[in-house]
Amino acid sequence: MVNSTTALLVIAWRNIWRNTRRTVLCVIAVGIAVFFIILMRSWMDGMFNGIEDVVRTYDTGHVSVVSKQYNEDQEYYPVQFPVEEEESANVLINKIENIKGVKAVLPRITSYATLFDSTKKHALVWGVDINKESSINHLNLTEKTNGLIDGRFAEDDKNECAIGITMAQKNGFKIGDQIPMKMVSAQFSDKYWSPVITGIYKFDYSRFDEDTIIVPIKRLQKILGLNDATQQLVIFADRTSHSTVIRNELTNLLSDNSHITEWNENYWVAMFQSMTGIYLIIFAVFQIVAGFLIINTMFMIVHERIKEIGMMGALGFKRSEIVIVFFLEALILSMLGAAAGAIVGGTGSLIWSLYPIDMNSLTGGAMKDFPISGTFYLDFSVATIIEGFLFGVIITGLCTLVPSLKSAFIQPVEALRR
Amino acid sequence: MKKMKAVIIFALALFVTSIIAQDTPDAATILDHIDKNERFNTIEYTGEFTVEYKGKTFVKKFKAYGKGNDDSFIEFTNSEDRGTKYLKKAGRLYVYSPDTEQVMLISGHMLKESMMGSDMSYEDTIENEKLSKRYNAVISGSEIIEKRECYVLDLTAKKKTESYPKQKLWVAKDNKELIKYELFALSGAKLKEYKLIRSEKIAGKNFPVESQLKDLLRKGSRTVFKLDNVVIDKPISASIFSMRNLER
Numbered sequence: 001m002v003n004s005t006t007a008l009l010v011i012a013w014r015n016i017w018r019n020t021r022r023t024v025l026c027v028i029a030v031g032i033a034v035f036f037i038i039l040m041r042s043w044m045d046g047m048f049n050g051i052e053d054v055v056r057t058y059d060t061g062h063v064s065v066v067s068k069q070y071n072e073d074q075e076y077y078p079v080q081f082p083v084e085e086e087e088s089a090n091v092l093i094n095k096i097e098n099i100k101g102v103k104a105v106l107p108r109i110t111s112y113a114t115l116f117d118s119t120k121k122h123a124l125v126w127g128v129d130i131n132k133e134s135s136i137n138h139l140n141l142t143e144k145t146n147g148l149i150d151g152r153f154a155e156d157d158k159n160e161c162a163i164g165i166t167m168a169q170k171n172g173f174k175i176g177d178q179i180p181m182k183m184v185s186a187q188f189s190d191k192y193w194s195p196v197i198t199g200i201y202k203f204d205y206s207r208f209d210e211d212t213i214i215v216p217i218k219r220l221q222k223i224l225g226l227n228d229a230t231q232q233l234v235i236f237a238d239r240t241s242h243s244t245v246i247r248n249e250l251t252n253l254l255s256d257n258s259h260i261t262e263w264n265e266n267y268w269v270a271m272f273q274s275m276t277g278i279y280l281i282i283f284a285v286f287q288i289v290a291g292f293l294i295i296n297t298m299f300m301i302v303h304e305r306i307k308e309i310g311m312m313g314a315l316g317f318k319r320s321e322i323v324i325v326f327f328l329e330a331l332i333l334s335m336l337g338a339a340a341g342a343i344v345g346g347t348g349s350l351i352w353s354l355y356p357i358d359m360n361s362l363t364g365g366a367m368k369d370f371p372i373s374g375t376f377y378l379d380f381s382v383a384t385i386i387e388g389f390l391f392g393v394i395i396t397g398l399c400t401l402v403p404s405l406k407s408a409f410i411q412p413v414e415a416l417r418r
Numbered sequence: 419m420k421k422m423k424a425v426i427i428f429a430l431a432l433f434v435t436s437i438i439a440q441d442t443p444d445a446a447t448i449l450d451h452i453d454k455n456e457r458f459n460t461i462e463y464t465g466e467f468t469v470e471y472k473g474k475t476f477v478k479k480f481k482a483y484g485k486g487n488d489d490s491f492i493e494f495t496n497s498e499d500r501g502t503k504y505l506k507k508a509g510r511l512y513v514y515s516p517d518t519e520q521v522m523l524i525s526g527h528m529l530k531e532s533m534m535g536s537d538m539s540y541e542d543t544i545e546n547e548k549l550s551k552r553y554n555a556v557i558s559g560s561e562i563i564e565k566r567e568c569y570v571l572d573l574t575a576k577k578k579t580e581s582y583p584k585q586k587l588w589v590a591k592d593n594k595e596l597i598k599y600e601l602f603a604l605s606g607a608k609l610k611e612y613k614l615i616r617s618e619k620i621a622g623k624n625f626p627v628e629s630q631l632k633d634l635l636r637k638g639s640r641t642v643f644k645l646d647n648v649v650i651d652k653p654i655s656a657s658i659f660s661m662r663n664l665e666r
Contacts, residue, residue: 069472190499
């Protein structure tokens with residue numbers, strides 16, 4: 001059986017080199033499709049990973065806890081609905097930090113502020129424990145740093161703040177200036193304050209660089225009348241895969257007042273994940289188009305070799321063996337093309353992954369509203385190359401089944417008469 | 419005989435029309451009534467407003483003084499806001515915040531902001547000019563509101579800079595009291611809704627001591643204002659309306 005298959009393989013291999021030009025064209029067509037798929041996949045994975053990193057770093061951590069009412073109105077960042085549990089926020093943080101797999105629990109408050117400045121009228125104020133944040137995350141995801149480019153972040157409980165580079169440039173703010181602003185407290189009171197700028201940061205994320213003022217959470221809690229309450233608890237896991245387990249633990253620990261979400265429930269992450277299926281369909285269409293060249297070639301080969309098929313039948317070849325010979329020819333063409341595409345695509349994505357892609361200049365700032373850093377890298381992965389190769393072989397192979405099967409329905413006697 | 423009958427009918431119609439005309443004042447007269455009812459030389463009161471937003475209730479208490487059109491002073495007395503003061507002087511609005519211990523001028527885009535989380539904006543508080551000076555009015559009909567017969571007035575701003583280019587007022591026919599009004603944007607979108615809850619006769623005026631304002635751009639929000647100890651036209655020291663008093 002093995003010998004027979006090997007013999008058929010040898011026949012198929014010899015057959016494909018009977019017309020070298022045709023073989024090369026088929027290989028190139030399949031190769032281009034696989035190359036394109038691998039490169040696009042690396043691009044998308046790089047972009048999606050960038051979005052996931054941004055969402056986890058700035059918005060949700062691996063698991064996020066807010067109050068149910070806050071969750072309903074979260075686009076307005078209301079401070080009137082802090083996390084409300086029986087324990088104080090600090091006790092709750094300690095409890096959550098004791099859950100297995102939890103790396104850190106960070107309290108955060110985000111709120112809108114109206115600035116007295118007439119150039120920049122509104123800003124987001126981000127109240128965080130900046131030391132803890134910096135120790136858990138790279139706040140500049142592109143350069144893997146804390147993002148500070150001048151001065152220092154605000155000290156705990158001080159009337160200080162750090163602002164983004166774009167905000168500083170657009171408004172002419174510099175270190176030592178005050179930013180007078182109005183915020184609305186948890187009791188719906190107007191709160192006026194003027195933190196002093198002590199640092200300028202660049203996170204390479206436009207929402208922050210343009211719109212966000214970072215202040216110490218303790219100071220913001222006082223200003224907003226929250227005492228030690230917090231608007232959000234952001235939980236970071238040792239590993240992303242621990243998120244679901246931690247979420248389940250939190251569901252048992254917290255009351256119904258709290259709303260718990262995993263990072264992948266974030267709108268943008270869920271949307272881009274759902275788009276993966278659409279991209280797979282697009283890739284399949286590319287591959288099928290390339291496969292048509294092989295289908296066409298196989299039909300021509302079957303037609304050209306009709307007497308030869310008759311001869312094979314007369315010599316005692318079974319129908320299945322004749323089909324296998326033609327199928328193996330098509331499969332070898334697919335594999336050669338897919339291998340060539342995988343090598344070129346893999347090399348391309350490896351080289352490109354070393355150079356940053358500046359999304360801001362590429363899209364003219366159109367990605368500003370997306371949770372993505374201004375710069376991202378292609379995601380080079382061996383798995384993507386293997387996937388691209390297999391995708392090319394399987395789709396093209398399936399396409400060639402029809403012409404291969406055609407050879408099985410040719411009667412030897414009729415074939416020899418032609 | 420026929421001629422005589424026609425003359426009598428004509429005279430009767432003229433008489434009835436003149437009676438109706440006497441009973442239905444024109445829109446400008448109604449606006450004058452509203453303006454007169456809300457004009458005073460000085461006013462002093464304690465008040466509170468209750469903000470209801472998304473199932474939460476916040477009560478703010480304050481002491482307020484006013485003099486003519488231009489000067490007013492409000493000091494908040496509830497625990498969360500104690501020490502927060504607002505001074506309106508010569509068309510400018512200043513705030514003193516105990517958090518920063520400094521006086522700030524609220525101007526430009528800041529005036530559009532909600533005051534103390536209420537449904538009222540700073541802009542609403544500083545606009546004191548008479549309605550009859552700011553708007554052209556027409557009577558568009560009559561309706562029964564809260565079991566009271568009302569004239570319905572459509573107001574169109576005389577100036578393009580007016581915060582609310584259109585207003586619709588419901589004015590009680592019996593005492594020309596403003597029962598309800600709605601404020602509109604230029605596009606015709608309804609922005610705010612005011613409703614009188616209770617008024618009292620103070621110094622010969624029907625003074626609105628309890629009312630409700632809804633900012634329709636804030637989902638699920640309303641503010642109820644209650645005024646107590648209202649004293650009208652009693653002399654108030656000029657020092658109340660000074661920057662020094664604001665900073666004190």
